[in-house]
Amino acid sequence: MMTTTQVKENLNLFRCPLCGGKMRMVAERSIVCVKNHCFDLAKRGYVNLHTNPVKTEYDKEMLKSRSIIIRSGLYEPLTDKLAGLILDHACGPHTEVTRILDAGCGEGSHLARVIQSMKGRSDRRVSGVGIDISKEGIRIASKEYPGITWCVADLARVPFKDDSFDVVLNILSPANYTEFKRLLAGDGILIKVVPGSEYLIELREFLYRSTGKEKYSNERVIAHFEENFNTAGTWDIMYSLPVDKHNLEHLIRMTPLSWGAAEKNITEALKKGIDSITVDLTVILGKETRGRGS
Numbered sequence: 001m002m003t004t005t006q007v008k009e010n011l012n013l014f015r016c017p018l019c020g021g022k023m024r025m026v027a028e029r030s031i032v033c034v035k036n037h038c039f040d041l042a043k044r045g046y047v048n049l050h051t052n053p054v055k056t057e058y059d060k061e062m063l064k065s066r067s068i069i070i071r072s073g074l075y076e077p078l079t080d081k082l083a084g085l086i087l088d089h090a091c092g093p094h095t096e097v098t099r100i101l102d103a104g105c106g107e108g109s110h111l112a113r114v115i116q117s118m119k120g121r122s123d124r125r126v127s128g129v130g131i132d133i134s135k136e137g138i139r140i141a142s143k144e145y146p147g148i149t150w151c152v153a154d155l156a157r158v159p160f161k162d163d164s165f166d167v168v169l170n171i172l173s174p175a176n177y178t179e180f181k182r183l184l185a186g187d188g189i190l191i192k193v194v195p196g197s198e199y200l201i202e203l204r205e206f207l208y209r210s211t212g213k214e215k216y217s218n219e220r221v222i223a224h225f226e227e228n229f230n231t232a233g234t235w236d237i238m239y240s241l242p243v244d245k246h247n248l249e250h251l252i253r254m255t256p257l258s259w260g261a262a263e264k265n266i267t268e269a270l271k272k273g274i275d276s277i278t279v280d281l282t283v284i285l286g287k288e289t290r291g292r293g294s
C-alpha cells in the first residue's frame with residue numbers, strides 16, 4: 001500500500017528542484033509543479049526529487065551497518081543533547097509546531113531519535129523532514145520511520161521553500177550554508193555536528209597506521225561554519241562505549257574511514273578486536289545574522 005500521508009501533510013513546504021515552482025499532488029502518486037515537472041512517490045511514501053542521480057559510496061551495506069550501530073545506542077548522548085538544544089533554542093511559546101530538517105540524514109535514525117527524545121520531555125508538536133542524496137538511505141529511513149517525511153534530494157538544491165524550517169540539523173554530513181540560510185525561518189537555528197580529533201580514534205589508529213592520517217582536526221570545518229553563521233554555542237561531547245565483535249564489523253563498515261584503509265588493516269582490526277570505542281563530537285549551534293548568500 002502506498003503511504004502518502006507524510007508528503008501530503010507537508011506538501012505546502014515543497015518547491016520544484018528544477019524551476020522552484022509550487023507543487024501539487026496528483027492521484028496520490030506523484031507531485032507535480034506548475035511547469036509539469038513530475039516526481040513519483042515510492043511505494044513506501046518517500047519522494048525522489050534528485051534530478052541528477054549519482055553513484056554514491058553510501059550504499060545499502062554501509063547504511064544498514066550505520067543503522068545497526070545507531071540503534072545500538074552509540075550516539076544516544078548526542079541525540080539527547082540535540083533534542084535538549086532544540087527544545088531550549090527553537091521552541092518558543094509562539095512556535096506551534098517545531099519544523100526540523102535533517103540535511104544529509106543518511107538512514108534516518110538520528111532524526112527519529114532526536115524527535116523521540118524531544119517527545120519524551122515535552123508535549124510540543126514536531127514535524128520532521130529528512131533529505132539525503134543516497135536513495136538507499138532514504139529507502140531504509142522510510143521503512144523504519146514512517147512518521148517522518150523522507151526525500152531523496154541534494155542539499156545543494158533543496159526542494160523546499162524559503163523559511164520552511166525552525167531547525168536545520170547537519171550531522172557528520174557536508175553543508176551548504178547558502179541553502180541552509182534560505183531554508184531557515186527568521187529566528188531559526190542551524191545545528192552542525194562534526195567529529196572531534198578523538199572520534200573513533202581506536203579504529204582510526206588501526207586503519208591508518210603509519211599513513212600520516214591517524215590524526216584529524218575539525219578546525220577548517222568549524223572556521224567555515226563561523227564564516228557563514230553566528231555561533232551561539234559550541235559543545236564537546238566525548239565518551240567511550242564497549243564494542244563486541246558483531247558490532248565491530250558494523251562499526252568498520254559504517255564509517256567512511258574504512259574507504260581509504262588497506263584491506264590488511266581492516267582484517268587485523270577484526271582479528272584483534274577493539275575493547276571500546278571513543279565518540280568525540282563537536283556540536284555547533286548557529287544563528288543567521290548576516291545577509292543571505294554570504
Ligand SMILES: C[S@@+](CC[C@H](N)C(=O)[O-])C[C@H]1O[C@@H](n2cnc3c(N)ncnc32)[C@H](O)[C@@H]1O
Nearest residue numbers: 058104105106132133134153154155171172173
Ligand atoms: C557520514 S554520512 C552521515 C549520515 C547521517 N547524518 C549520520 O550521521 O548517520 C554522510 C551523509 O551525507 C550524505 N550526502 C553527501 N553529499 C550529499 C548531498 N550533496 N546532498 C545530500 N546528502 C548528501 C551521504 O549520502 C551520507 O548519507
